[in-house]
Amino acid sequence: MDTLADLLDGPRARGAFLLRMVMEPPWSVSVEDGAPLCLAIVRSGEAWVTPEGGEPVHCAAGDVAIMRGPRPYTVSDASGSPPQWIIHDEERCTTLFGAPPGDSMSFGVRTWGNNPDGPTTLLVGTYLAQGAIERRLLAALPPLAVLPSWESPLAALLGDEIVRDAPGQPVVLDRLLDLILIAVLRSWFSRPDARAPGWFAAHGDPVVGPALRLLHDRPAQPWTVADLATEVGASRAALAKRFGDLVGEPPMSYLTGLRLAHAADLLRGGDQTLEAIARRVGYGSAFALSSAFKRERGVSPQEFRSGAYPDGPGTGP
Numbered sequence: 001m002d003t004l005a006d007l008l009d010g011p012r013a014r015g016a017f018l019l020r021m022v023m024e025p026p027w028s029v030s031v032e033d034g035a036p037l038c039l040a041i042v043r044s045g046e047a048w049v050t051p052e053g054g055e056p057v058h059c060a061a062g063d064v065a066i067m068r069g070p071r072p073y074t075v076s077d078a079s080g081s082p083p084q085w086i087i088h089d090e091e092r093c094t095t096l097f098g099a100p101p102g103d104s105m106s107f108g109v110r111t112w113g114n115n116p117d118g119p120t121t122l123l124v125g126t127y128l129a130q131g132a133i134e135r136r137l138l139a140a141l142p143p144l145a146v147l148p149s150w151e152s153p154l155a156a157l158l159g160d161e162i163v164r165d166a167p168g169q170p171v172v173l174d175r176l177l178d179l180i181l182i183a184v185l186r187s188w189f190s191r192p193d194a195r196a197p198g199w200f201a202a203h204g205d206p207v208v209g210p211a212l213r214l215l216h217d218r219p220a221q222p223w224t225v226a227d228l229a230t231e232v233g234a235s236r237a238a239l240a241k242r243f244g245d246l247v248g249e250p251p252m253s254y255l256t257g258l259r260l261a262h263a264a265d266l267l268r269g270g271d272q273t274l275e276a277i278a279r280r281v282g283y284g285s286a287f288a289l290s291s292a293f294k295r296e297r298g299v300s301p302q303e304f305r306s307g308a309y310p311d312g313p314g315t316g317p
Helices: 003-009 132-139 153-161 169-189 198-204 208-217 225-232 236-247 251-269 274-281 286-297 301-306
Strands: 017-023 028-031 037-044 046-051 057-060 064-068 073-076 085-087 093-095 111-113 120-127 144-147
Touching: 037 046, 037 057, 037 153, 037 169, 046 064, 046 120, 046 144, 057 144, 064 169, 120 153, 120 169, 144 169, 153 169, 198 208, 198 236, 208 225, 208 236, 208 251, 225 236, 225 251, 236 251, 251 274, 251 286, 251 301, 274 286, 274 301, 286 301
Parallel strands: 017 111, 028 085
Antiparallel strands: 017 120, 028 073, 037 064, 037 120, 046 057, 046 073, 064 144, 085 093
């Protein structure tokens, strides 16, 4: 499994919030929901996205914007348009004065706006839950990333599916959102001027790329740098230097972060015992995993599992 696939394979959209916005100027929405990640595809018209404390960025039809939370941002018809509505946590919408916007802004299944025939249409997908693997992906993204002129049949497919009301449709939309996110991020990181994270850029290296895939495929294996070097056909010293230069940290440090990220995802995503999770991610005992987890995350696995300590963007492979 390659690194990007592994980052997106664990935490997936679960009950994501999807919405078709249809707007007529003037309009402006302040998004203060604290969600870790939101993706917006401009299907027609235009929009401006302004992250808190940042400069407004123009989005034309065909562009895709990725907003990294939890900091607020504004989406509007023009730069500097004052907010008219606020999106709070749990995707609750109010006016600036705290009143609900009313049924007049609802135009059918997952469709909302101020005019059903407005010139601007946005398809919005928001990841409400945050997992540990996603944490590492978030750390590689700027607060706002705009991919211009994204050409993909997935955009039209989402436009068709987002307004359907059929059995199992929420799950269909979750999986479609995941697919779109993977495709968009792959395009974003592959741009000629992209400042891709080390783990993404190193994927194409003939030595480090295979080493990364081995670590992601078999994180529980008791790897040493020498073992890894033998597998990829390089000397121990050559692999260690090349890995550090491209990824930005030594192989075993990367492996530790990878194991703990997988452990965090398992803690939040199921009811396995700590002993079982320790074995799955390469630790000999629950005690060894607990010690490493608390050293890295600052909280015990039990505290992390309780949800009292949200997993925000940070470092890690």
